[in-house]
Amino acid sequence: MSIITNINKVFDHRIRLGIMSILMVNEYADFNTLKELLDVTDGNLASHTKALEKADYISVEKQFIGRKPNTRYATTKLGRAEFKKHIDALEKLINKE
Amino acid sequence: MESKDYLKDIAEIKNLMNKSSRFISLSGLSGILAGIYALIGAATAYWLVTTYSYGTLLLDGWVFRTCLVILAAVAFLSIVTAIILTTKKAKKNHEKIWDNTSKRLVFNFLIPLITGGLYILIILNQQKYGQAGALMLIFYGLSLVSASKYSLGDIRYLGLIEIVLGLICALFPGYGFWLWALGFGVMHIVYGTWMHFKYDKQ
Numbered sequence: 001m002s003i004i005t006n007i008n009k010v011f012d013h014r015i016r017l018g019i020m021s022i023l024m025v026n027e028y029a030d031f032n033t034l035k036e037l038l039d040v041t042d043g044n045l046a047s048h049t050k051a052l053e054k055a056d057y058i059s060v061e062k063q064f065i066g067r068k069p070n071t072r073y074a075t076t077k078l079g080r081a082e083f084k085k086h087i088d089a090l091e092k093l094i095n096k097e
Numbered sequence: 098m099e100s101k102d103y104l105k106d107i108a109e110i111k112n113l114m115n116k117s118s119r120f121i122s123l124s125g126l127s128g129i130l131a132g133i134y135a136l137i138g139a140a141t142a143y144w145l146v147t148t149y150s151y152g153t154l155l156l157d158g159w160v161f162r163t164c165l166v167i168l169a170a171v172a173f174l175s176i177v178t179a180i181i182l183t184t185k186k187a188k189k190n191h192e193k194i195w196d197n198t199s200k201r202l203v204f205n206f207l208i209p210l211i212t213g214g215l216y217i218l219i220i221l222n223q224q225k226y227g228q229a230g231a232l233m234l235i236f237y238g239l240s241l242v243s244a245s246k247y248s249l250g251d252i253r254y255l256g257l258i259e260i261v262l263g264l265i266c267a268l269f270p271g272y273g274f275w276l277w278a279l280g281f282g283v284m285h286i287v288y289g290t291w292m293h294f295k296y297d298k299q
Contacts, residue, residue: 014106014109017106017109017110018109018110018113021109021110021111021113021114021117022113022114022117024114025114025117025118026117026118029117033117033196033197037113037116037117038113087107087110090103090106090107091107093103094103094104094107
C-alpha cells in the first residue's frame with residue numbers, strides 16, 4: 001500500500017508527465033516548445049500547465065519578446081522532488097510484477 | 098493501471114527528456130566522409146612534402162602554403178558534408194534542424210573549437226610551429242566532449258580519444274603527421290561507421 005501512496009495523482013496523465021519530463025532536463029521551456037514536443041493543442045496544454053502550476057510544481061514566467069507575449073515554464077523545488085518520488089514509485093511498481 | 102502502462106510512461110519520459118535536451122540527428126555517414134577527406138588531404142600533403150621539399154619544409158614556400166590550403170579544404174568539405182547529411186537525417190526524423198537543441202549543440206561545440214583555432218593561428222604567427230598538430234587534436238577533442246552533453250553521448254569517447262592522441266602528439270612532435278592522420282582520419286571513419294550502424298540503420 002505504501003508504494004501506491006507515492007503515485008502522485010497530479011502526474012497521472014500522459015501530458016503532465018511529459019511537461020515535467022521536459023522541464024526536469026531543461027532550465028526552462030516556453031509554451032510553443034512544449035506544444036511541439038508533446039504534440040497537443042493550445043487549450044489542452046494550457047489546462048495541464050495550469051494544473052501543475054496550481055499544485056506549485058512548476059513556475060510560470062510571462063514576458064514579452066519584442067511585441068510577442070512569451071510564457072516560460074520551469075520546475076519548482078517541490079515539483080522536482082515530487083516528480084522523483086513519482087518515478088521511484090513507478091519503477092517499484094514495475095519491478096514488483 | 099497495468100504495469101504495461103507504467104512501462105510505457107517511463108519510456109515516454111525518457112524519450113521526451115532526450116528529445117528536448119539533445120540533438121540526436123547527427124549523421125554517422127558524415128563522420129566517415131570527414132575521415133576520408135582528412136586521409137586524402139593528409140596523403141596529398143605527405144606526397145607534396147616528400148616529393149618537393151627535399152627534407153626541409155620552407156615555411157614561406159609554396160609547399161607549406163598548399164598544405165594550409167589542403168587543411169582548410171578538408172575542414173570546409175567536412176563541415177558542408179556534415180550540415181547536408183544532418184539536415185537530411187533531421188528531416189527524416191521530423192526534427193527541426195535549427196531549434197534549441199541544435200543551437201545549444203553548435204554553441205557548445207564552437208566555444209573550445211574557435212578558442213583553439215585562434216590560439217593556433219596566434220602561435221603560428223609567433224613562428225612556433227611544432228605544437229600545431231597536437232593543439233588541433235586537443236582542442237577538437239575538448240569541443241567534442243563539450244558538445245556530447247547536447248547530442249549523442251557517445252561523442253564524448255571520441256573526444257577523449259582525440260585529447261589523448263593530442264597529448265601523445267605533444268610529447269612526440271616528430272610523429273605529429275601520423276597522429277593527426279590517425280585522429281582526424283582513421284578515428285572519424287571508425288567512429289562514423291560505429292555511429293552509422295548504431296543509429297542511422299534503425
